[in-house]
Amino acid sequence: MGGDFSFQIRTLPFSFAHESDRLLMTNLRLLSLDFDGTMIAPWESEPATVSQPLVDHLNLLRRHGTIIAMNTGRTLELVDKALKFFPFRPDYALTTEREIYKANGSGWEPIAEWNEDCQQSHDQLYRDASELLADVERYLSNRTQARLHRESGRLVGVVAQDPPEMEGIISYLDSQRRRVAEFSYQRNGIYLRFCHARFDKGSVLQGLQAHLGIEPGETFAAGDNYNDLPMLRREIARHLACPVNSIIEVKTAVREGGGYVSDQVGGDGLVEALSRLSSTGDVNS
């Protein structure tokens, strides 16, 4: 998920400075945006590239009352690290594909009712799945070179060495997961996080919509990887998009949902999709 926080600002040879009137014509009230690979282009060791047109566009939408939510697999701590180099602070952070935090000055305020339900569900899951998780840990330690990821002593996920190793881990998990009905996982490339089956980027977005009184028809969602699939559905967000660097499964889901597959990378792809939406009211028109 990137640990290098050097970055550069890139501009495109066009501007959205005169689009504010057209933006008023849309009914867009909520954006649910994945961060890594979507708001920002994928990067490894080279500096992360920030799309200045995206930052400008998000500021413009916010001035017209649109709420911007970052819907990410990152923890809140890693969201703050991302915001050290990405110069736009979202109104909400939906973290680890399941918790909701509202921006509160320079900090974050949990949406307590949602987050407590989420916490209790996971506490129960970890009690129900203790034997399953012990077997998973044995498998990962003995059969793979993957790195186990723990939080507060709990095995919460795994980082594979490469995609083929993750494919093997997925096969193993899928052969075992029926032992505990509520046991599931979210995958993002070589990263995987265990979770309660009721929680994913789609259900957490629905939780935020209910909290704000915003409808799917007023919502735009964009992402690039497996863990984004649950929110890239027309019944959750009427307006869907993905950048060119998305996995094929995401491109298929976005097309099937009537959304827009950009030919631009990361944030530039988002700008392209949002521009189409602001000029036509539909990303695919």
Ligand SMILES: [Mg+2]
């Ligand atoms: Mg991503």
